[in-house]
Amino acid sequence: MTTPRSATIATVADEVGVSVTTVSKVLNGHPDVAPGTRARVEASLARHQYQRRNKRQPSGSGQLDLVFHELDSAWAVEIIRGVEAVAATAKIEVVLSQLGGRHRPPAEWLSAVLARRPLGVMFVLSGPTQAQQERLQRQGIPIVVVDTDSATAASVPTVGSNNWDGGLLATRHLLELGHERIAIISGPEDVLCSRARVAGFRSAHEEAGLEIDPTLVRYGNFYLNAGYEHGMELLSRKDRPTAIFAGADMQAMGVLRAARRLGLDVPRELSVIGYDNLPMSEWIDPPLTTVNQPLRDMSGMAAQMLLDLARGVELATSRIDLVNELVIRDSTAPPAPLPK
Numbered sequence: 001m002t003t004p005r006s007a008t009i010a011t012v013a014d015e016v017g018v019s020v021t022t023v024s025k026v027l028n029g030h031p032d033v034a035p036g037t038r039a040r041v042e043a044s045l046a047r048h049q050y051q052r053r054n055k056r057q058p059s060g061s062g063q064l065d066l067v068f069h070e071l072d073s074a075w076a077v078e079i080i081r082g083v084e085a086v087a088a089t090a091k092i093e094v095v096l097s098q099l100g101g102r103h104r105p106p107a108e109w110l111s112a113v114l115a116r117r118p119l120g121v122m123f124v125l126s127g128p129t130q131a132q133q134e135r136l137q138r139q140g141i142p143i144v145v146v147d148t149d150s151a152t153a154a155s156v157p158t159v160g161s162n163n164w165d166g167g168l169l170a171t172r173h174l175l176e177l178g179h180e181r182i183a184i185i186s187g188p189e190d191v192l193c194s195r196a197r198v199a200g201f202r203s204a205h206e207e208a209g210l211e212i213d214p215t216l217v218r219y220g221n222f223y224l225n226a227g228y229e230h231g232m233e234l235l236s237r238k239d240r241p242t243a244i245f246a247g248a249d250m251q252a253m254g255v256l257r258a259a260r261r262l263g264l265d266v267p268r269e270l271s272v273i274g275y276d277n278l279p280m281s282e283w284i285d286p287p288l289t290t291v292n293q294p295l296r297d298m299s300g301m302a303a304q305m306l307l308d309l310a311r312g313v314e315l316a317t318s319r320i321d322l323v324n325e326l327v328i329r330d331s332t333a334p335p336a337p338l339p340k
């Protein structure tokens with residue numbers, strides 16, 4: 001059997017019964033190959049573990065693709081800043097794209113990347129399918145993921161953070177202040193980092209020996225509207241919570257607006273805590289207590305890993321989890337005493 005090292009385009013073409021040109025078209029992402037033929041060629045390439053000989057551009061030139069699942073928040077800006085700091089030093093251009101909220105890129109996106117052949121691709125809260133990953137690898141295009149859910153496959157180099165611990169830190173802080181009726185507004189329920197933060201929230205309650213009212217656990221998105229809408233619902237109740245842990249600083253800003261709309265003073269009548277420690281969090285009124293997720297460090301480290309891979313440097317580890325820290329400001333305080 002042909003070894004992976006000796007496999008060539010001609011080997012694959014002969015095995016599948018197609019021309020060398022057809023195999024080359026599949027490798028380069030050209031669309032003018034019949035689906036059945038493409039599938040047979042890709043199966044043969046995978047079987048032979050074929051990888052294109054590395055023809056990287058000289059150091060100091062080229063492009064890095066930065067792919068977001070969604071690109072419309074201050075959170076994304078922090079990621080971009082971390083990548084740009086590394087890319088500028090290396091004289092690498094950064095190409096931005098977004099997947100409209102999807103976590104897997106469509107076929108047309110992959111075809112464009114294969115045709116352009118960047119130095120590497122960084123995915124943020126998204127990633128390729130196994131088949132897409134194999135096609136990128138065959139082109140010699142490395143990938144790295146900035147993935148805050150800490151659950152990417154071990155085969156994909158990833159930089160993330162510990163969301164369970166972040167949820168635990170935030171909730172412990174509120175419990176230590178004396179709050180017993182705490183609500184949480186997290187992100188989408190189908191996103192692992194959202195569920196991890198809720199799991200940390202639950203663990204802190206278990207440590208304190210307190211039961212959680214299930215109606216105080218909410219999922220939405222990580223943006224202002226979710227914080228405001230859930231905040232209005234929670235704070236309009238007669239048995240409203242005395243504290244709300246929001247899954248993002250943007251959500252927390254929505255909660256603060258709901259509190260103002262209802263005439264509640266923060267932090268005297270309601271404590272609010274966010275997540276991410278975006279630059280704006282210390283400038284809003286009151287300055288926001290939040291969990292610092294080191295977004296710039298995460299993305300900068302991922303960008304450096306990607307450039308190392310593009311230059312043929314072997315990584316010391318494929319998984320890095322950075323530590324979250326609690327930043328205490330003026331939006332949290334002990335609960336007001338109950339009226340007599």
